[in-house]
Amino acid sequence: MGTLELSKNIIKKASMxxxxxxxxxxNTYEQYVLNLSSKIINDTDKAHDIKQEVFxxxxxxxxxYKEEYEFKTWISRxxxxxxxxYKSKKDKQLNIIENIKSFLLPQHGNMEETIENKDMxxxxxxxxxxxxxxxxxxREVEELPYDKISKILNCSVxxxxxxxxxxxxxxxxxxxxxxxRGEK
Amino acid sequence: xxxxxxxxxxxxSYLDNLLPAKEKNAFEEHLKDCASCANKLxxxxxxxxxxxxxxxxIPKQNSWMDLLxxxxxxxxxxxxxxxxxxxxxxxxLCICLFITLFFAKSINDKKEVALKGKSKFSYVVIVKxxxxxxxxEALEASNI
Numbered sequence: 001m002g003t004l005e006l007s008k009n010i011i012k013k014a015s016m017x018x019x020x021x022x023x024x025x026x027n028t029y030e031q032y033v034l035n036l037s038s039k040i041i042n043d044t045d046k047a048h049d050i051k052q053e054v055f056x057x058x059x060x061x062x063x064x065y066k067e068e069y070e071f072k073t074w075i076s077r078x079x080x081x082x083x084x085x086y087k088s089k090k091d092k093q094l095n096i097i098e099n100i101k102s103f104l105l106p107q108h109g110n111m112e113e114t115i116e117n118k119d120m121x122x123x124x125x126x127x128x129x130x131x132x133x134x135x136x137x138x139r140e141v142e143e144l145p146y147d148k149i150s151k152i153l154n155c156s157v158x159x160x161x162x163x164x165x166x167x168x169x170x171x172x173x174x175x176x177x178x179x180x181r182g183e184k
Numbered sequence: 185x186x187x188x189x190x191x192x193x194x195x196x197s198y199l200d201n202l203l204p205a206k207e208k209n210a211f212e213e214h215l216k217d218c219a220s221c222a223n224k225l226x227x228x229x230x231x232x233x234x235x236x237x238x239x240x241x242i243p244k245q246n247s248w249m250d251l252l253x254x255x256x257x258x259x260x261x262x263x264x265x266x267x268x269x270x271x272x273x274x275x276x277l278c279i280c281l282f283i284t285l286f287f288a289k290s291i292n293d294k295k296e297v298a299l300k301g302k303s304k305f306s307y308v309v310i311v312k313x314x315x316x317x318x319x320x321e322a323l324e325a326s327n328i
Contacts, residue, residue: 019255023248030243038241048244055251056258121238139200140235146200165193172231 011071015062022062026055029072032142033079039137040083042125050086054079069151076152080134124174132167139164189214189221195228 006028013021033054038047057078065074125133131153138144138152149164150157190211197203198211215222244250 019252026248026251030247031240034241034243039238044241047241048247051243052247052251052254056254059255060258119238121234136235140232141238165196168196168228168232169192171235172228175231175234 006071008067011062011065011067014059015065022059025058029075030055032072033075035141036076036079036134036137037083039125039141040080040130040134041086042122042133046086050079050083053086054082057082070148073148073151076138077154080152084130084134120175120178123178124171127174128167128170131163132170135160135164135167136171189218195225198225199228199232 006025010021010024014025030051034047034051037050037054038044041047041050054075058075061078065071125136128136134153135149138149144152146157146160146164150160153160155163194203194211198208201208203211215225
């Protein structure tokens with residue numbers, strides 16, 4: 001997806017508060033930010049809220065954007081950080097709910113999963129850590145090179161390689177597990 | 185379970201085009217003869233393709249208008265915050281100034297009182313001294 005490019009002039013205008021220029025930025029990156037956040041938080045409803053939050057953050061911090069960075073990388077970084085921090089808040093709440101559920105209903109532990117009619121990828125993503133989800137999206141969907149991913153996630157290239165390897169392995173394992181269970 | 189010739193990370197490196205050309209060509213040659221490795225590579229590819237083929241979310245209608253409203257609200261709130269902070273700052277400054285002036289005045293008053301007290305005291309001492317001198321003179325005169 002290398003088509004998401006905007007002229008520097010538009011970014012400069014938007015950074016000075018021009019809302020028409022900012023609308024162009026919004027229209028260009030809306031789909032991208034929405035997909036990124038939906039993959040990381042794995043919740044289609046909340047992804048729309050995250051997207052709005054991301055663009056609000058972008059609008060507020062556009063003045064601090066430096067031209068030496070690629071604009072898409074800069075936006076991705078804001079989106080990933082927003083989605084990750086949102087998820088961590090939600091994780092805590094979910095953990096508490098899940099703990100209570102498992103305590104009260106130990107015999108129906110897998111009931112929720114069987115009722116949910118989610119597709120395979122969503123079900124697998126549910127079991128992956130948030131950092132693996134973001135890595136898989138950036139690499140497999142966006143096909144970004146390792147150095148860009150390392151900039152977005154603020155870690156080294158070798159670290160990206162290792163984490164991506166683990167993420168792919170985990171994805172495959174979970175997929176095999178779900179497929180095997182479905183065949184039974 | 186099939187035993188593959190290569191480790192998992194090798195397949196991923198191959199898919200990411202991270203292998204040196206020589207190694208890549210050798211592996212491609214190997215794939216022609218090794219069905220197990222070829223199958224594994226295809227399986228990895230198809231698994232990862234699942235993520236890529238996962239349907240995209242469609243943005244909600246009027247999401248730009250919603251964002252615009254939020255931006256305007258934020259602008260108003262920051263304006264209000266700025267005014268509120270400014271008013272609060274001025275009020276704090278006035279209070280500080282008042283307290284400083286009040287203390288300065290009270291210290292000044294105390295000094296004045298102390299100075300006055302000192303002068304009164306010294307006047308009393310001097311008067312007393314004069315009185316005692318007069319008495320001495322009177323005594324001396326009476327003795328004579």
